[in-house]
Amino acid sequence: MSQYPILETILSPADLRKIPLEKLPQVCNEIRDYIIDTLAGIGGHFASNLGAIELTVALHYVLETPEDKLIWDVGHQTYPHKILTGRREELKTVRKFNGLSGFPKREESEYDLYNTGHAGTSISQVLGEACARDLLGLNHKVVGVIGDASIATGMSLEAMNHGGHIRPNSLVLLNDNYMSISKNVGSISNYLNALISSQIYHTWKKYSFRFLQWIPLIGPALMSFAHKAEKSFKHFMMPGGLFEDLGFSYIGPVDGHDVIGLVKILKKSLQLEGPVILHAITQKGKGYSPAEKDPIKYHGVTPFNRTDGAMAPSDSTKIGFSKIVGNVLMDLTKKNQNISVITPAMIEGSGLKEYSEKFPKNLFDVGIAEQHAVAFAGALASGGSIPFLCIYSTFLTRGMDQLVEDVSLMNLPVRIVIDRAGVVGADGETHQGLSDLGYLLGLPNMSVLAPSKGQDIIDGLCFMEKFESGPIAIRFPKDSIPIQDCNFTQPNSIEVGKFRKLSDGSDIGILSIGSILSVSMATKQLLEDAGKSVKLIDLFWLRPLDLNALEEELSGVKSFVILDESYVDMGASGYLLNHFQPKTLQKFLKTYALPPEPILHGERVQILKHYNLDPATITKSILSF
Ligand SMILES: Cc1ncc(C[n+]2csc(CCOP(=O)(O)OP(=O)(O)O)c2C)c(N)n1
Incomplete structure (x- = not known):
């Protein structure tokens, strides 16, 4: 008997929609097993995918994809979507050369509407698709899925500002697992947590469910009245509801792992006029206990032991370039408390975990906010701090305008530490670090270092701390060197301009x-x-x-x-x-x-x-x- 009896009958979402509602939990279980089995062998993005299974099944069940448009944010959580859209077998090749992309990719499938990889794009795309549909007089549904960290990006907030104003029929499913890669940070995250934990809101939740059940009975003429009633009720129960005030109907929070409940609430939510936010609570790593316990470690995995989740230990004789950065910044901060370190939501990847524990006051995790991170670092420099902005090459592009206007033109001494420069490997096209030199070398006042070996990073960072005459960038790939080749205590001096x-x-x-x-x-x-x-x-x-x-x-x-x-x-x-x-x-x-x-x-x-x-x-x- 097959390990995946139902899954094997699903070659497209149309097959999924033939399955009786009560069997959907089993579909989810099989997808979960399939992902765990597959990634145990090859690695890949893991915990976010396990958390997104039920919502993906419910969405493809309710929507008529691909005619209805389903849009993903970041896209690292689309393995269940790939499985349901005819790519189950090929998932075994994910992120490998000539294999499936780890992100949605238009060339791969008609179900992948956008090539994604950078966070915060989906609400803009939902609105664009919905407006195009309305201009063309079509009537399909448009739905986006976005995480709780990605919804706080500048782009998402700009899109909501616009969406609440133009109000096209559309739905954004907020997949809230409290986590970015690390724990999510910021006031929007706090706001979402307050929504979930507030007792008042749980009362409202019950009420809203009952309210929504009436909708089919009251008919279209009463919809707008009902919407107003719903809104005023929410304002009464939850004054200043952020999403409502921005012009979105807010529904939730709902259990993002109750696939049958999700199907029901989605059907009803999709009948509402205007833009809707459906807030689903999920757990990163759901269903695999090592990942539930440590979602940060299991955000992305190398091959692991299925039974206990153990991954091969990293080579203890080597040190990664990102960790070198973390170590040097710790040494420098020990001696000079004026140093500040800024990361846009990449504490782990940028080697700053230990730094964040030892120097919480000096470390600023600004969330997925590269534009803000750059301007903020400029102002830290202007205010007298010694800012090191630690950022991946691919994400610095988002802060390009701020790099020009708020750093380079004013000659502010921001130290830009650019990780993952060059060919990035498995993440592929959306994450390549192949353009930073092109713009950095053209910017007024910018100094640029391109290390070819790990010791250069140590020497470079120590040099940069003292370099006050303007912005300076150092860029290096993901790589490692033998620890014994690193000289942290006596860095070599560097002569400006020397090759x-x-x-x-x-x-x-x-x-x-x-x-x-x-x-x-x-x-x-x-x-x-x-x-x-x-x-x-x-x-x-x-x-x-x-x-x-x-x-x-x-x-x-x-x-x-x-x-x-x-x-x-x-x-x-x-x-x-x-x-x-x-x-x-x-x-x-x-x-x-x-x-x-x-x-x-x-x-x-x-x-x-x-x-x-x-x-x-x-x-x-x-x-x-
Ligand atoms: C612009 C940008 N900055 C940083 C990243 C790196 N990154 C990938 S996933 C992720 C966390 C996303 O969290 P959330 O939106 O809550 O989705 P979840 O993984 O929790 O489902 C981050 C910071 C990115 N993809 N894009």
Whole structure:
């Protein structure tokens, strides 16, 4: 007998809708087992998916997807959705090269409306879809799903501000599990918690259920009256209801794991006029006790033991670059309490867990709020603190305007610590860190360091603490080095603008930018094997740069290339070439970088090879000139 007897009959949501309502809990159980079994073998986003199973089943059961539009926020919680939309078997390939994306992807399925990955986009997309439907005179339903952390993003608040004003028929299901990746923070999170815990509200909840049950009987003519009555009741019971005041009908909180209850409340909610927020309470990691107990650890998993949840321990002889950052910032803060560290909801990923425990006053987790994080860091600098903004390359893009207007133009000494720069691997196209150099190197006043090894990060951060003359960014990939190679106690001093010559030669020069150094070194070796003499230069300091010295070095080679782990037009080569003299430019052959197209997911090495950035292909290309 199959382990997934019902699930195997579901090849699309249409099959799900043929299943009797009372069997839906079993569907959910099978999906849960399937996800646990599959991810135990391959890893992936885990706890959020387990929490979103019932709501996903209920949504596909009630909606006529794909005609009705179902829109996801972030999209790391869409494994149940992928399973129900014909991708059950392929889930075994999720996040692998040539396998399913870990996020919704339009190219993958007609049920994936948007390629998502960054938080806070769904309410804007719900409103856009609903307005397009109304303009075209169509009548399908439009529903979005958003988490309690993502609903507090600037984008979501902007969208609600607009949505409550234009009020198209639409529904936003708020999937509230109290958690971001870490524990959710901020006043909106507090507000949601108060909604859930307040006794008054539980009374209202009972009442609202009864109220909604009347709706089919009272008919359309009474709907608007009923809506007003509902609203005034809520105002009486819960004065100043945030969502109501913003123009959304608020329903909830409801149990987000009661799939039958969800189906019923969804059907009724979808009959309401205007935009509706349905607030469902879920548990991250639901149904798998190690993940329920430690949802932070199980947010994303490596392969684990199904029985006890144990994951392979990380190599204790190595230290990750993010952890290096955390350690250096702790050392610096011990000596200087003026330091502040800002993270937009990425304490764990940015290596700041221990820092947050040891220096809670100096650490600001601002939530998923990159725009605010950048401007806030600028003001911390202006006010006399020494701010280190720790942020992933992919998320810094959201704070781009603030980086220009609120930091760079005013020359405020914000220290920007950019993690996950370069090819990110399994997260794929929405998370690639391939554009930061392109804008950082063009901004007024900005200094830029691109470490090629872990010690550079230690040296760089210590240097940056004392660097008062303007904003400065350091960018590095997700990587690790042997702990014994780290010198935390006596960092090397850094000279502004200096590059490193790693080998001398007269045939070919390689200008290597930061994280791609290992590829550059292997390429050098292959070129030398082919009889060429190679000058390899590691451009750790990118801006300002000692251009005279660099051009002097390049005068000694016949030709040179640039290797850069960025989009080719958003990396360092444009900046370098724009500043070289014509006689240097004559020697330039090519920039080896990522093409300006969405870059696939997979292991970094596979991705580099796929885009012809492996040493053998680069060498062949250089020799062909
Ligand atoms: C703009 C942006 N910043 C940061 C992240 C990293 N991130 C991925 S999931 C997540 C937490 C999302 O929490 P929530 O919206 O409550 O959804 P849940 O995982 O709890 O379902 C964060 C911060 C992101 N995806 N996008």
